[in-house]
Amino acid sequence: MSKSTFFSSLFFFLILLIAGCTNPPTDSGGETDREESQEEETEAAFSHTSNNEVAYASMINVHEEVIGHVRFYENENDVFLEADFKEGIPAGFHGFHIHENGICEANASEGPFSTAGGHYNPDETFHGNHVGDMISLYGTEEESAYLFTKVDRFTPDQLIEEEVAIIVHSDPDNFANIPERYQSEESDSPGPDKDTLQTGDAGHRISCGVVEPISQEQKS
Ligand SMILES: [Cu+2]
Incomplete structure (x- = not known):
């Protein structure tokens, strides 16, 4: 591997690493958590109507x-x-x-x-x-x-x-x-x-x- 190829590979690796760190942790997982907690809140607010x-x-x-x-x-x-x-x-x-x-x-x-x-x-x-x-x-x-x-x-x-x-x-x-x-x-x-x-x-x-x-x- 030439020096320039090595550095460009390292650069690419670093970009991936930074992107991984700054993205919110698994988009879909976050959505599900939010939906679940919203559902729980709604259930709590209306529990008197069912029970x-x-x-x-x-x-x-x-x-x-x-x-x-x-x-x-x-x-x-x-x-x-x-x-x-x-x-x-x-x-x-x-x-x-x-x-x-x-x-x-x-x-x-x-x-x-x-x-x-x-x-x-x-x-x-x-x-x-x-x-x-x-x-x-x-x-x-x-x-x-x-x-x-x-x-x-x-x-x-x-x-x-x-x-x-x-x-x-x-x-x-x-x-x-x-x-x-x-x-x-x-x-x-x-x-x-x-x-x-x-x-x-x-x-x-x-x-x-x-x-x-x-x-x-x-x-x-
Ligand atoms: Cu009256």
Whole structure:
């Protein structure tokens, strides 16, 4: 081997060596690791949807047709609520609460689902702070609604024990957020009046469902 051939071979060898060191370790292996850890994260985030369903409510409309479900999931630290309506929720926001009686009578004399009573309110406080007050339900243009949210004012066991119902209202909930610059005709002082402090002015009741425990058969 001539000197120049030797040096050019050495040079070529060094280039290969440097390329080997600077390339990320086996491209495909790195991708797989990343995909696997992403999968694990996704599984962890949604594990409550497959494993820990503890309570549910079948939601009926005023014609007593089932239009959706509300499900409660629990893990060591958190409680989650999932509401899934395939139909029957008009476009826009709707008051969405837990009411004190687990009785959903569509033909009740005082109006559909009036049998469910007032908001679930064991602390006897005002609307916005009721234990049964929840994030609003949003109806899409096609009148479906989907909601997944974390809750911490109640536990599913508590709801089962208290025999309560979930109600969807016709109108948006104002959470009694009425600034002092408004004066109600029904009240002597500015801000929210008695009705608003009890209901959030969310209108009549369009859907109702009793909270029930998930049985072992339903789990498996
Ligand atoms: Cu309500």
